[in-house]
Amino acid sequence: MSKKIRLLYMEGVSPLRSQTVYHAVGYAMKADTPNTIIMVSPNGPYVSVGYHQDIQKEVDLEYCEKHNLPVYRREVGGGAVFLDNGQLFTQWIFHKEDLPATLEERFKLYIDPLVATYQELGIPANHRPINDVHVNGKKIGGTGAAQMGIAEVLVGSLMYTFDKKTMSQVLKVPSEKMRDKIFESLEAYMTTMTEQLGSTPDRTTVKDLYMKKVSEALGAEVYEGEWTEEEEAMAQEIDARFVSDEWLYQKGQLKQQGVKIHQDVHIVEAAFKSQGGLIRIIARLREGRIDDVAISGDFTLLPVFALGALEQSLRGVAATPENLKSKIEEAYYRLNIQSPGVTPADFATAIMNAVTPPQPA
């Protein structure tokens, strides 16, 4: 690409503007608008929800209100996320003809400079296709794509820090146990520059480095520019829409269940009513296997220590009904488990309900 790329560097804008700015540049884009990269950080914390999420189901609005955390719906997919000044968002707003046609190649182009920036800072990051950036199996930031008007948009971030505790607090979850599990999983599977380096790198250094890496990856000059009056006007229009209840509370139809920690790791939850009582499951799935599972409920299972042993025995098991049932049967036999009215197949069904929720009729 030989065209010049405009950089808009906006550290410390309002939480709302940190979201609406890339929508505005996208929707205001015309044939002669330069391809634009925005590097933006909010001056305060907030929660961003995915385009199709139902915020009343996904976000603990009471917690957010109590802690003065605004919630904004973005026109990019994915899940709810807690954001603050610890992330530098890197938003590309490009003409579609200047990006590869396939999403795989498009994400590669977008992620390469992020990876190169991390690597030059001494962080062994790599691109985990299709659209994650990993450091030794841990995710460092997320990315997404969207079409806004004639613009193709790619979003992601450079992660200085990430407040995992607050992230786990802002989600609406069925139990505190599930919240603990989410926090544990964020600790286990997400990382930041500060964690990797032991200190937070200088923000100007990171910005300059990223600009250099973008310029190298795209073979184009990146210059610091200003945004136009038209873009500002569009941003004001989108600001108004993003704070409207109509936009914020629109109902979603998201079908994917559970909380995604990174591409391969999800926390899922389900309950199943067996003859001997209710079985509740909270499971962490990694690449289709049970990474961790917590079983609870109002059933009776003896000996008392066996529930923990049963949970242990399921770790690493591929999440299919047959595998789960046979592994549970094996534990029943080995530990001489007695559970009136609850069979190994019931546990397998409860877990499978979490893994693949039953479809509505």
Place this chain on the structure above:
Amino acid sequence: MIYYACDIPEDLTYDIERDVWIRFDGDFATLGMTDVAQTRCGKFAALSFRNVGKKVEQGKPLATIESAKWVGPFPAPFACEIVETNEAGFAKDILLANKDPYGIGWLVKVRPSNLEAESSHLVTGEAAAEKYKERIRELKVNCLRCID
């Protein structure tokens, strides 16, 4: 025609630039994503339709699609009024368009409002097949369908 695994039925009409297929039926038209479009988008994660009765200008969204990695519009190939959506179908199976884009995976039924003035870009039959071959080569797409 099947080209690089992409099915382009020649009995349909296409807005190639917007990757939308059209089946005309009297005053109405059924619209959906082409095989190329559903492949490029990837597995649907969510979908929201504009309301039945809404009048939509050419190029504006009739629905918004969210796949695992992307959010974008399903654009109107011409100005029209939405008369029906496939919301019930997608509520049962969000992958309908990824499984059967020209059949049960249709998206909306519309009443075109200015077709005469807005149909010169539409193509069908052999002409559509030829143009799609070019587009598929340009985009370097190999079509994929979901089977479950």
